[in-house]
Amino acid sequence: MKVTFPHMGYLYVPLRAFFSQLGIEVVVPPPISQDTINLGTRYSPEFACLPLKINIGNFLQAAELGADTVVMAGGIGPCRFGYYAQVQKEILADLGIHLDMIVLEPPQGHWRQLFRGLKSLAANAGPVTVYRAGALAWAKLKVLDKLAKNQFVIRAREKVRGSTTQTWRIILDLVDQADSVQAVYIAAEQGQKLFDRIVLEPHRDVLKVGLVGEIYTLLEPAVNLEIERLLGEMGVEVVQSVYLSNWVMTNLVLHTFHLRNDGEHYQLAAPYLGSFVGGHGLETISTTIFYARSGLDGVIHLAPLTCMPEIVAKSILPQVSVDEDIPVLTFMLDEHSAEAGIQTRLEAFYELLKTRKQRGHKNNIKQIKNESTILGRKSIIESLSWH
């Protein structure tokens, strides 16, 4: 068995570790490139969401390298993600590509379901081996999330543009190569030392911008056109709302044992959104409010073009932006999105945030609100973003 899986940010690092520890051969798909995107787009339904299409690209490229089995997650709706695997299976079969698909369905309160999925993968591995593999993967995920967070602080203040990104790539490799939990922690320490060596301009006046939205576009740089890097290099400290380890914790572990607690999100979002809407729609609203109240300078909202939960969120965000007095910029991305277009809009947004900050900001949004009565918010947001 040669296992592959879809890419999403640095998820490949813990996954590679996990499967290797189980004694399964792993084919990591080539990093997502324009080729991957083109391949996936060519064979996927036109209106499918972007992640589905890029997954197909990953699978096709991995199959070329000899992969024969795909492992991916499932879901129970209302979002499309839960039906990806079934559609992808048909697409691949019709192309004559034979890939077995092992779908790990999220346990709906039954830890057994998850283990059954895992079991078909590692029939011969005893519980100790599975535990060890899990522990190694988890350690990698944890340290990478932590280092990624530091990366955002450093990049916004680096003296030599690009030095943080270069170091981050080295760190990814270090952690990727570590083959025991202890080695992971050593790699993490080394990584931190490399970060410490980057020359900073500690007094640079940085802006703080939060990223919210759909998880795949938030975490996959090839899809969000490296927005974290672009922002960092403009002198913006990025605040990510989703980290893989949190996501795994809430969705797999806590959910399984009925401990999941979304109360805070529901409470914050309640004045604007009275229901869960699938994906991260509710979190997009609640986190934007949270960021506004934490004093961030702005929020960037990322989602695939036809993403349903985020279309709901996008419809509501302008009101949140006005009420909470925080500029919000949405990017709905598809296979045609280009870095150039994003860069220009980011620069305009940056200028807006800087001016607001220099002015000691606040009240200008409210003023606009009073001037425009009926055609309210759309124009507010536009004027906020562009002038």
Add this chain to the structure above:
Amino acid sequence: MVTLVRIGIPRALLYYHYFPLWETFWRNLGVEIEVSPPTNKQILDLGVEAAVPEACLPVKVYYGHILTLAQKVDYLFVPRLISSQKGTYICPKFMGLPDMLKHCGYNIPAIIAPTLNARHGKKAWERSHLQAAEELGFNRRLTQFAWQQAQRELASYHKELQAGRTPVDILYQRQPPKPTSRHTLLLLGHPYNIFDEFVSMNLINRLYHRGYQVVTPEMLPPKLVEKEAARLPKHLFWSLGRLLVGTANYYLQEKSIAGIVHVVSFGCGPDSLVGELLERRAKKLAHVPFLLLTLDEHTGEGGLITRLEAFLDMIEWRHVS
């Protein structure tokens, strides 16, 4: 007694499945109901202007209906339709709809939004209606009575649907013309697309006009739909999707139809996957001609008609040769 209130019900989205319930409920309470006019260019333009550009056409149309009603009523009726059947959802956009409208930036009356969520049991749907009515000042006895009447009305509506009439035939009290062709076509799609004559560019009447008998998903008994939908390799968690897949599966085996016309909204989330599965299956399984029509606010009538006519001609020739 409460003062007379006027409630606006948009003629859009699941109006086509639930209107008799809502109408009977509010009428029995003595509430005046204003239903928005059938979709027209002006309504569409209003909706396109007000909704986010990424929204699908039916949601934009819904915005248009709401804004059309906004000046004329005291309250807007925008139920939160989460799930009509255990283990399914309708669509994320339906789940957020009352909130999207509340915060759409236009001055609109207060929204009444009872919740349909099968996860909370059948009673919850009733409770949220009764509660909404009580908040308007109606007493419990009266609301309960109104609800019973409404339920009865809905049941008889569904019975009529399953007897082979379309929602528009029933709601607008019409009779489809007598078919002159021996062929039957399956018109697949969400009710708010295929029964909205403006949105679908009069599609169903065009089929009638060519002499076809037309069947739609609402005409199959739900049990049968469920049985057919259960054939999918994995439980499909969209209720409208189950209706489409179940219906298509049924007719593909029955072999009683000459072709399938599937109408989808541009950018529809569930249909991007369900439609794909359907089309692949139709191609493989039964060699039933399959036409996919995609609708958005830019769809030109000319192009749509040309494709439809070509498809119908093709069906005729198949049976001649």
